Amino acid sequence: MADRTSEPVVVVGLGRFGTSLALELTRRGTEVLAIDRRPKVVQSLAGHITHVVTADSTDIEALRQLGVPDFYRAVVAIGGDLEASILTASLMVELEIDDIWAKAISRQHGRILSRIGVQHVVFPEHDMGERVAHMVSGRMLDYIEVDENFALIKTRPPKEYVGVPLGESNLRRKHGVTVVAVKSPGEEFTYATADTELGYGDVIIVSGRTEQVERFAELP
Structure with missing residues (x-):
């Protein structure tokens, strides 16, 4: 299968989300056609x-004149105008764009987008709110949900695991989580190994099921 990751992207709607996306794609060297x-x-x-x-x-x-049907990937970043969002997404489907992403502002909006053929529906406000809530309410320094019930968190080591080689800690058996990487003060992140010993000032990246990493982050 051909690698399509470097192909141009059309971004429709230049609000905060669409503008940030288009600028970041451009910064990464991806050719972007932005429409507003x-x-x-x-x-x-x-x-x-x-x-x-x-x-x-x-x-x-108008989309045909701009060459939109020639694009492999499109992002409908319209949020405030539901009618324009849904109609634009349906036109992308009609133009047979292979890979369509669309921003939704509610679950109902997202369901409609999915039903008309959008392959990827994103909820940027909801997802960012959930991420911040995890950090505000606990000891997490960062939180990323990578699947429906699997997450990566950035946190500090619990006291009971400081100075203990990870291979002897039984973290996975006790808590169902894995320490993926460690950053000591003044240093860069490095992959954790069985011989890695955590220090009080370290920052760690931990992976596991969402409820398990949440519980782990609350350990004193």
């Missing part, structure tokens, strides 16, 4: 994104 119906927004981003144009994404002829 507001001329002032488009003008402000000219020169910062590969191609940025003013157009109505709910007009299929």
Whole structure:
């Protein structure tokens, strides 16, 4: 199968989410066609994104004229206007874009997008809120859910595991988690091994089922 990761991306909707996405893709060297119906927004981003144009994404002829059917991947980043979001996504499906991503602002919105053929529905506000909630309410320094019930967290080592080689700690048997990487003060992250001993000032990356890493992060 051909590698499609470096192919150009069309991003529709240049609110905070769409703009951040388009700018980051451009920074990474990906060619981006960014579309928004507001001329002032488009003008402000000219020169910062590969191609940025003013157009109505709910007009299929406008999308055709911009060459959107030639793209393999598209992101519908419209959030505030549900009708425009759904119609634009349906046009991307009609234009047979192979890999469609779309922002949803509610579960109902997300279900509609999925039903019309969007392969990847994202909930940026919900996901960021959940991530921050985990950090605010506990000892986690960062939290990333990588699957429905599997997460990576950044935290400090519990006292009982400081100075104990990981191979002797029985962390996986006791808590169902694995220490993936360790960062000592003034140093970079390194992969954890069975011989790694954790220190009080260390920061660790831990993986496991969501409820297990949450419990582990609360250990004193």
